[in-house]
Amino acid sequence: MRAMLTAVAALVLAGCNQQVAEAPDLILHGGTIYTGLDRLPPVEAVSVKGGRIVATGTSADLLKTAGSATEKVDLAGTYLYPGFTDAHAHLYGIGERETSLDLDEVKSIAELVSIVGEAAKTLPAGQMLFGRGWIETHWPEARFPTRQDLDAVVSDRPVVLERADGHAMVANTAALKAAGIDGKPKSQPQGGRIEVDASGLPTGMLIDNAMGALAVLQTAPSEAQIDATYEKGAAREISLGWTGVHSMSVAGSHVPRINELSDAGKLNLRIYNAIDGSDFDKGVFGETADKMVTTKAVKLYMDGALGSRGALLNEPYSDRPDTSGLMIAQEEPTLALMKKAYDQNIQVCFHAIGDKGNELVLDWMQRTFDAAADKAVADKRWRIEHAQILRLEDIVRFHQMKVIPSMQPSHAIGDLYFAESRVGPRRLLGGYAWRSLIDAGAMIAGGSDAPVEQGDPRIEFYAAVARKDLEGKSGPQWHPEQAATREEALKMFTIWPAYASFREADLGTIERGKLADFTGFSGDIMQISDAEILKVEPTITVVNGKVVYKRPAPAA
Numbered sequence: 001m002r003a004m005l006t007a008v009a010a011l012v013l014a015g016c017n018q019q020v021a022e023a024p025d026l027i028l029h030g031g032t033i034y035t036g037l038d039r040l041p042p043v044e045a046v047s048v049k050g051g052r053i054v055a056t057g058t059s060a061d062l063l064k065t066a067g068s069a070t071e072k073v074d075l076a077g078t079y080l081y082p083g084f085t086d087a088h089a090h091l092y093g094i095g096e097r098e099t100s101l102d103l104d105e106v107k108s109i110a111e112l113v114s115i116v117g118e119a120a121k122t123l124p125a126g127q128m129l130f131g132r133g134w135i136e137t138h139w140p141e142a143r144f145p146t147r148q149d150l151d152a153v154v155s156d157r158p159v160v161l162e163r164a165d166g167h168a169m170v171a172n173t174a175a176l177k178a179a180g181i182d183g184k185p186k187s188q189p190q191g192g193r194i195e196v197d198a199s200g201l202p203t204g205m206l207i208d209n210a211m212g213a214l215a216v217l218q219t220a221p222s223e224a225q226i227d228a229t230y231e232k233g234a235a236r237e238i239s240l241g242w243t244g245v246h247s248m249s250v251a252g253s254h255v256p257r258i259n260e261l262s263d264a265g266k267l268n269l270r271i272y273n274a275i276d277g278s279d280f281d282k283g284v285f286g287e288t289a290d291k292m293v294t295t296k297a298v299k300l301y302m303d304g305a306l307g308s309r310g311a312l313l314n315e316p317y318s319d320r321p322d323t324s325g326l327m328i329a330q331e332e333p334t335l336a337l338m339k340k341a342y343d344q345n346i347q348v349c350f351h352a353i354g355d356k357g358n359e360l361v362l363d364w365m366q367r368t369f370d371a372a373a374d375k376a377v378a379d380k381r382w383r384i385e386h387a388q389i390l391r392l393e394d395i396v397r398f399h400q401m402k403v404i405p406s407m408q409p410s411h412a413i414g415d416l417y418f419a420e421s422r423v424g425p426r427r428l429l430g431g432y433a434w435r436s437l438i439d440a441g442a443m444i445a446g447g448s449d450a451p452v453e454q455g456d457p458r459i460e461f462y463a464a465v466a467r468k469d470l471e472g473k474s475g476p477q478w479h480p481e482q483a484a485t486r487e488e489a490l491k492m493f494t495i496w497p498a499y500a501s502f503r504e505a506d507l508g509t510i511e512r513g514k515l516a517d518f519t520g521f522s523g524d525i526m527q528i529s530d531a532e533i534l535k536v537e538p539t540i541t542v543v544n545g546k547v548v549y550k551r552p553a554p555a556a
């Protein structure tokens with residue numbers, strides 16, 4: 001009898017020890033937790049160990065499993081979602097935006113000129129002034145700024161101001177002179193345009209590849225500056241609730257820096273890099289041991305952007321019949337690169353905005369797939385970045401070819417103001433066609449294209465479901481029927497980006513066994529009104545099982 005009691009006691013003790021050893025590292029409780037799993041109700045609590053989710057359920061049940069070392073976070077009635085991932089952003093540019101002259105809020109050419117004049121006064125003599133983020137869509141002058149506008153306030157140093165879409169710049173005469181392009185252009189660059197006035201002289205506006213001439217004005221940043229820029233960018237992302245970013249057009253030389261920073265715990269953001277096409281052979285593909293940084297994709301460009309009329313169209317622009325846009329990619333070298341990417345299992349992320357641009361990318365991808373021996377296209381998961389204006393017959397090709405449309409809802413609510421004048425009502429039927437693409441079976445990887453757009457998960461989620469501008473307005477050609485449902489919008493920023501980065505087994509939903517990446521907001525974005533979505537606050541960001549951001553407590 002005694003022997004038996006001892007045995008039972010030993011078992012109980014063993015059980016206790018086991019429980020201590022298996023106690024979670026972290027329990028988030030007392031909230032409404034949307035798991036992202038179809039047709040299942042939210043849970044109250046989730047527990048995490050070793051970076052992975054070990055259980056979901058009621059607060060009472062999960063808190064019972066806590067050990068003495070378990071970190072307990074009371075969500076206090078707030079809301080938790082699978083980690084939001086920005087499937088198209090430029091992390092370096094986001095960091096740069098934090099430090100360069102920000103022109104996002106400029107409301108007219110007059111204001112632009114006055115801000116530039118003031119900013120130049122703060123710089124040492126001769127130092128170039130660089131600004132970014134202007135967008136003329138709503139300006140009363142209803143035209144692009146010119147070099148003369150800028151010359152009027154700054155003529156003694158180069159001024160270069162990048163348009164919000166990153167596909168155009170306006171430069172003053174000093175900048176054009178320094179770049180050797182201030183005279184009448186003898187020819188136009190391939191895939192770019194130096195805009196000229198009636199006398200044939202440059203207006204200062206440089207579109208797409210024409211911007212390359214200004215590269216001589218830039219000084220290369222130091223390694224320390226690069227690191228600081230990435231740290232700033234990552235810190236901003238996690239404070240907004242992003243747990244991951246698919247970073248586009250990354251310089252190959254930056255990848256070792258990003259890996260090192262991540263390994264040193266200085267980023268705390270999951271990063272999926274698509275490197276610049278010109279760096280394909282630099283040997284930077286791979287991932288960090290903890291898989292926080294993965295470099296497995298290459299970014300290519302077929303055309304430019306719609307606003308600056310660089311997007312490649314099948315027929316001329318409705319508001320400028322002399323142009324159909326720009327083709328940036330060259331067929332032969334690009335197809336060769338695509339074949340190489342296919343053979344090395346590197347994902348192609350191909351920028352295409354106009355209907356012709358998208359058609360060509362789909363054609364070139366199809367040709368690459370057809371030429372491959374293994375025909376394993378399903379697992380290639382190649383992507384079209386933006387996929388903005390589509391011929392109706394191309395919509396179904398995404399699902400058929402297993403090509404992922406990577407789209408940015410905020411682009412739609414910005415572009416739809418001018419999209420109709422650019423392409424007319426007929427072509428807009430396939431514009432920003434989220435509903436049609438999803439109904440045709442495509443999984444849309446949702447992104448923001450920050451710093452082109454603000455890069456705020458609330459704005460992207462709102463734009464996807466409301467398809468109205470931030471004031472709640474829309475126009476007759478905005479096609480509200482193309483909006484996404486709340487459930488679809490959640491997928492666009494969670495499980496579909498996970499799929500688009502080959503991580504759906506580990507990321508994208510809150511379920512046992514997956515990695516613990518969570519985004520917390522103060523409000524229930526699955527239920528509240530559209531307008532209220534913009535007012536929720538990011539409350540907590542968890543990446544790889546670690547609380548990397550927490551909303552500061554209100555001052556007492």
Ligand SMILES: [Zn+2]
Pocket residue numbers: 088089090248449452
């Ligand atoms: Zn982009």
